[in-house]
Amino acid sequence: MSTEIRGTAHFIQQENIRLQKENEQLQQEIVRLRLILRNLGNLNQMALSIHPETDILVLLDQILQAALDSIQAEDGSLLLVDEETEELSFVVVHGAVRTRLVGHRIPLGMGIAGWVAQHAESVVVPNVQSDPRFSSRVDQAFHFKTRSLVCVPIVFSGRVLGVIQALNKSNRKEFTNPDLLMLNVVAQLAAAAIARAESVLLSEE
Template identity: 25%
Template sequence: MHQCESCSKEALESQVKALKDLIEVAKAVVSTLDLDTVLQAILNSAMGFAQTPAGSVALYYDQKRELSLHAHAGLTADFVKKERWTVTPGGLTEQVLAGGEIYFVEDIQETSFYNSGIVLEEGIRSMICVPLVFQNRTMGLLYLDDFVPRQFDREKLNLLSILASFAAMAIFNATLHKRTKLMAITDALTGLHNHRYFKQYFRQEFGRAKRYHKPFSIIMLDVDDFKSFNDSYGHATGDKVLIAMGSSILETIRSVDVGFRYGGEEFIVILPETRLESAIQVAERLRENVMNGTTKALRGQISRGVTVSIGVASYPENTDRLDELFNIVDTLLFQAKKEGKNKVHFKQGRLIPGL
């Protein structure tokens, strides 16, 4: 009798501890709106809760049937180097997505359907896969891995499903927050960043370039004769030009470069760690791509697109001061206009604003 009471007391204490752990996990995952911090908190908490030495969290994009790795721990660089992958038909992930429930494998080598070479090469022998579902939508998947076969505590797996609900809600809130922040710094028409964000980003990146002695370039573009274009063809057609401009800029620049709609028909591209001669090449590609892109966008309405005049300036080639660099590129753009438009204008060596 006493032994049963002792067992019952131990079981109760174990449940209370598990619930306390769960509350701590819940606090961790809802304490921030930064998406990457949320995902790392989910992973760290879940690994501690399930007592696994490794794991990862991937966000799920339903339309593409694609997963994107965002947080990981205890795994080799080779294993996590693939940041995006599509769902394999018949695999574990597809089963979890279809069922919407926690799935666990206590010994991968004894599971006939599981044949992922990369998982076996990593030495993973047992695994828990947890769908992170909010309002009937799978936000992501949580993988908890161990390198030995093991039996998982069923009680903890049940509590893990409660953690998954908190985690999915936290991901939803963080994603919404990120989208809202992005909207505040994005130009709605072109999809480029806006003037307000340019001022912040320009100062930040120029400061970084000076601090680490890295080159830094800025390109300024302005649509030629845009006022007369709008007067001739109307503002709706003018908007089509600006949308095509945004697309052409995004398609031309590298992922580390950033494009902005500075105002009206004026655009800026910031190129970190880029010297003047490389920036000039980018500017020439932009000039051609804008002409081709706007021609394509207006096909059926007008026989040709628009041209742009471009100024290019660089640190430290032209100046080592932030305000001077902006004034120089602005002046170079004005000179490109003055000298016939549809040109890229730049100068070698140190310059002063106003040239």
């Protein structure tokens, strides 16, 4: 066999190996996406069937977990607007500072989450250190390191109820526009759940 033929055969063999690996990765991604869609569908049904005994915080916790799993984020939080104090309150947190950060408050407008709540706009920030909206106060207070984030508003009938933010994508990858779209879907689900819970509470009064 000539050197040229051997080289071609080796290239084809390597290309086949590469394609097989890509196919396996695509199959795994399809399985993951199907699981995510099923989970989101289940959460949507739960949100629509909220009743007076429903623990809304547990539901929001499950919604946040589904969001982080879907975009492979290491940490994240769901903050709600306190209209009386004009603050954002961390009501559900996942990740390294979960137990310590719940209940912490920040002023509306502070940091990227505060900006998103004020402007009702979604953002993807690959490197928070280069974004002038970023505030390191929470990181410093809780000994945390935010590298990158994606943050979306929770909006219902034109009213900003809060924000969902995902921090530090696994394997130090960057968040993408598809991640932003997925988080927006989850935020809509959270908005429907919160609005439904408010409606149920008002009907009881």
